[in-house]
Amino acid sequence: MQTFKKAWRRNAVAYMFLSPWLIGLLGLSLIPMVTSLYLSFTNYDMFTSPVWTGMENYTQMFEDSKYLASIKVTTIYVMLSVPLQLMFALGVALLLNRGLRGLKFYRAVYYVPSLFGGSVAVALLWRQLFGGEGLINRGLALFGIEGTNWISSPDTALYTLVILAVWQFGAPMVIFLAGLKQVPLELYEAARIDGAGKFKQFFKITLPMISPIVLFNLIMQIIHAFQAFTPAYIVSGGEGGPLDSTLFYTLYLYQKAFTHFDMGYAAAMAWILLIAIAIITAIIFGTSKKWVFYQE
């Protein structure tokens, strides 16, 4: 007790200075999180006070066909968009890393889509591009191909959103580019002298050397993809249609909370998502010992 008092006296000033941040942490993160955990065990419609229902929200999920559909849609989206986006980003970074003149200009240009990628305007643009009379179909018409209505067909709607995600490759690209600059040139020289071709150099030198960056990008983009919301919301008019084909997990969560007034269920969904992302991240970290190479 004595030591605690002493420590407090010594650190009180520091806490005082920290307090604006501490208040923010408590008020904006910690308290809402604890509240949401509590709500996830209740039936809460926002008008009347929450009623404790135990695990009901969690067990109900697995009988909810829309919930299961949203898991399927989100999984496909993450599995497709993340690898494609990273490959694309790495490809462009490799091209830009060859001592191009005007590198700064290109880097900025390729980064631009990421800047407004999550925005409403781009999602609206996507509707125009992939609509029945959109630009894509007009282009196809020039070659005599009759395109379908990409956005509003259940078989293709999700893939237009995958393309939208891949198109926003700017952020991982810039990080890859920075990583590529760190690879010592001597390694390539030595490899060339030993007769290694371009492909061998890429797989034996470049990839291992930037593997920590790959790990970072992979995790960040996976989290990002799991939490994707805006594009599906705008493109499907908030419904996740047609036929639930773009019903992202977060979109369904939003519907549950704000159109069906089922806050408890939505809170439970949020916690499942958090746990799922945590587990996946942990697995990737676990395997990373096998494929990530740290110098020294």
Place this chain on the structure above:
Amino acid sequence: MKKLRALIFSLISVFLLVGVVGCSSGDSSKEASGDGKDEKVEIRFTWWGDTKRHELYNAIVDRFEEKYPNIKVKREFGGWPEYWEKLTTQIAGGNAPDVVSMHQFYVADYARRNALLELSDYVKENTINQGEFPESVVNSGKVDDKLYMIAQGVTMPGLVYNKKLFDELGVEYPKQGWTYDDFTAKVKELKSKGIWGVQDFSGGQLQPNFRYFARSNGQDLFTKEGKLGFKKETLVKWWTMWDELRKAEAIPDAATGTEYESAPLEQNLFVTGKTAIHQIPANQLYLYQQQFPDGELAMVTMPTVDGGEQGEYIEGAYLSITQKSKHPKEAALFINFFVNEEKALELFKVEQGSPGSTKMADFVKPLLEPAQTKAVEFIQSAVKNASPAPYSPAGVTELEAAFKDSASAISFGKMSVEEAADKFMKQAESILK
């Protein structure tokens, strides 16, 4: 000593920060009013609508503020779907506007959750005057025999078509009081002339489209007890009707329908000339007419089942006061101004329907454009057939979504009508438990 000074400094800095935050939401409600008589009061008013309505309502609110200089009205508005999402969140958060626009389809949900104020006291003391309101209109604002909302405008849905287009195609105009058989025949006839008859209404807008069909079959969406009010056979009939039209290509395919579903008025299938008939609330007739500079639009009643009942029930836009309003008296004054004063109605005309007060309905008549006059006539003749409709139970939005899901499963060919109807009935049971 030094430590103490540091402590004081840090405390001050915190208070400064808090002060900064506090200042940004300056408290104006305590300022004295210009004439020095009354305390200055601020109320908030929210509505749904498009850009034109926003301009109009802002102008009406300005006139209210002119008349009551001690009341300031803060305005909030948005499109129809966002409006309801925002309102729910605000009411749950305890910071809902004082005066809110309300609708029949949702009022019961809000009233029964104690989110709205009972208004009969304000009517009794005549702050809100309903003396000139027909009884049916007054009653349409009640839930469980308690008054929760005051009618701004009463409207009726109907089907609109362009006379000029029908003349050009050589198709006869639809007749008032037509049946669903006449309707499908007309849609197919239009198809044979090379235009889609109507957009696919099989799943969107449970109310009014399917509701009219159910009511004409002697049923309804809901029972008074809040259970599902129609039989599976009725639903199968409804979806079969649309499925046949779809298979005959007399209505747009599922993908095209989905694409245009949420299009704004200026870009929807009817206005862009892809379909020949469209369902609208009559008060929007003049908005549609503005999109057709040459060619006169006309409205026809919703169809009935051959030998069946009339589907009509009173619909419209209403004003309510929220339970937690700090200035209910001023809010009531505002509602009264909106529905009873010539200065307001002069601008409102029939924006959200024919005015609730018959006196005001007569007052606006000479001010109307031809399309608005036509809409009022349509509403007045349809209102005669109106009978009361049960209020929607809690969970109605979820039910709407399930209805639409099943309908699109049919239209995209993923389910048969029978399967989809089974699925919906099962879902409905668990939603309306």
